[in-house]
Amino acid sequence: MHLYSFFNSSTSYRVRIALAIKGVKADYKGIDLRAGEQRSEDYRALNPAAGVPWLVDDQGNGLGQSLAIIDYLEALYPEPPLLPAEPLLRARTLELANLIACDIHPVNNLRVRKYLANELALSEEQQERWYRYWLAEGLAAAEALLQRHGFGDYCFGDTPTVADCCLVPQVANGIRTNCDLTPYPGVMAVYHHCQQQPAFQQAAPDQQPDYKP
Numbered sequence: 001m002h003l004y005s006f007f008n009s010s011t012s013y014r015v016r017i018a019l020a021i022k023g024v025k026a027d028y029k030g031i032d033l034r035a036g037e038q039r040s041e042d043y044r045a046l047n048p049a050a051g052v053p054w055l056v057d058d059q060g061n062g063l064g065q066s067l068a069i070i071d072y073l074e075a076l077y078p079e080p081p082l083l084p085a086e087p088l089l090r091a092r093t094l095e096l097a098n099l100i101a102c103d104i105h106p107v108n109n110l111r112v113r114k115y116l117a118n119e120l121a122l123s124e125e126q127q128e129r130w131y132r133y134w135l136a137e138g139l140a141a142a143e144a145l146l147q148r149h150g151f152g153d154y155c156f157g158d159t160p161t162v163a164d165c166c167l168v169p170q171v172a173n174g175i176r177t178n179c180d181l182t183p184y185p186g187v188m189a190v191y192h193h194c195q196q197q198p199a200f201q202q203a204a205p206d207q208q209p210d211y212k213p
């Protein structure tokens with residue numbers, strides 16, 4: 001199995017966490033997003049969506065979209081499960097994962113920030129406002145959901161789920177970009193707990209072969 005990834009990519013980080021929790025090894029292929037490698041002809045021939053992560057399984061089948069990849073891993077390696085079996089809890093887990101994956105990440109993705117800077121000529125300050133605004137909107141909703149349903153060491157109880165796979169990288173991005181995360185105590189409690197766990201540590205950006213400080 002191969003994983004095309006970039007150390008600082010939060011979507012790749014989601015998949016790295018899932019792989020580490022399931023104890024599945026994947027050969028790491030670094031795609032330098034800062035250098036624009038994701039837009040090269042060679043890479044687009046693999047992944048037409050020109051992003052990471054991209055997984056190639058042991059049969060040579062390629063697959064994009066972090067949540068689809070995690071779903072595939074869940075089917076191939078069911079233990080430990082990343083989705084609860086109980087229908088409502090499963091749906092709530094996906095609700096939180098999708099809140100991050102669909103409502104926060106896409107509007108703050110690199111290609112969107114490049115468009116704001118290059119096509120709309122927004123200043124650095126305006127770009128930062130944009131980034132912080134959408135992160136705050138999303139994390140406020142995530143916090144409200146955690147407080148409403150109750151959380152344990154993880155978003156949903158005492159075992160990690162796909163919601164934690166999404167939440168930890170998103171918070172890590174917030175920390176890296178100096179966003180104020182104090183309004184989200186539940187989110188931060190889960191984040192700090194996860195940071196102590198070997199699988200999450202193994203998946204962290206600074207543990208990846210392409211890491212650059």
Ligand SMILES: N[C@@H](CCC(=O)N[C@@H](CS)C(=O)NCC(=O)O)C(=O)O
Pocket residue numbers: 008009010011012033038050051052053064065066067101109110111112
């Ligand atoms: N929805 C996709 C998003 C993939 C994606 O765009 N990843 C970012 C990195 S976090 C990327 O490769 N961005 C490159 C760009 O915007 O040019 C997923 O969940 O995998």
